[in-house]
Amino acid sequence: MPVGDEESTAMITYGLVNSVVLALIALGFSITFGISRVANFAYGGIYILSGVIGWFFLVKLGFPYPLAATVSVASAGLLGALIYRFLLQRLRGLELSEVISTFALGLIILETLRTMGVMGFDYRLPPFSRGSVEILGTYVSVQRLVIIASGAILLILLHLFVHNTKIGLAFRGVAQDDHTAFTVGINPDKISMLSLALGSMVCSVAALLILPLGTISVDAGYDILLKALAVCIVGGLESTTGIVLASFIIGYTEVFTAMYISSSLTIVVPLFCMLAILLVRPSGLFGKHKELEERI
Secondary structure: OOHHHHHHHHHHHHHHHHHHHHHHHHHHHHHHHHHHOOOOOOHHHHHHHHHHHHHHHHHHOOOOHHHHHHHHHHHHHHHHHHHHHHOHHHHOOOHHHHHHHHHHHHHHHHHHHHHOOOOOOOOOOOOOOOOEEEEOOEEEEHHHHHHHHHHHHHHHHHHHHHHHOHHHHHHHHHHHOHHHHHHOOOOHHHHHHHHHHHHHHHHHHHHHHHHHHOOOOHHHHHHHHHHHHHHHHHHOOOOHHHHHHHHHHHHHHHHHHHHHOOHHHHHHHHHHHHHHHHHHOOOOOOOOOOOHHHHO
């Protein structure tokens, strides 16, 4: 295969993996905001904490992978519910206070983990498989293929859950109009608490899938929050379709930048895309918030 074809195949393959990774990272953040209009800035802390819990039960206690993953996801869901019940419920309607309080909580989680010494190669989740597969001349690890398959399955399951279950329909009702939902017997606070729990559980699933690609680093929690925000703002905070499209835009742009410009510049790609979309379309590609001229 010519060198140019190999480079193209590598860019397509790793761009796909990177895009699915970004979609998984942003999905939980988008779910919570889309339903309850709460921007959970403790997201990066929940992501890293989920990895640490999974690592502890898997590596230290020797639990089977499915059981360790279940404990990690359930713990993240419980934490999300507690955050809403004892913090955000008291601050509803105060958007700035919600952002500051959740961001502070995320900092507390991350810096507490740093103080406990969570860093280095000792803290890493083992991959599901250490093998690799050749795809048109490009070797791709099985773990990355698992991420692609899991991302697709998770999107399908969430779609079926939201459209075919009683709780899912309640989610949609509160997302459309919480006051109207209340008049038909839906408790917006309960649904918002469940949305934060669900978003945290999706965040935990993303952590368990992605963290085996490297080590569990406290600093990565800040990067995860930044990437989740960038993808959600580009795609539209409450739009799953927008999240997927934005993930592919940013994901392939990062890979293209790393391959043909400089790998050190990939960190600015999400920021550049976020600033660009805010200048052109502040609500995002599929956002439903009113544009500036409509709000004045």
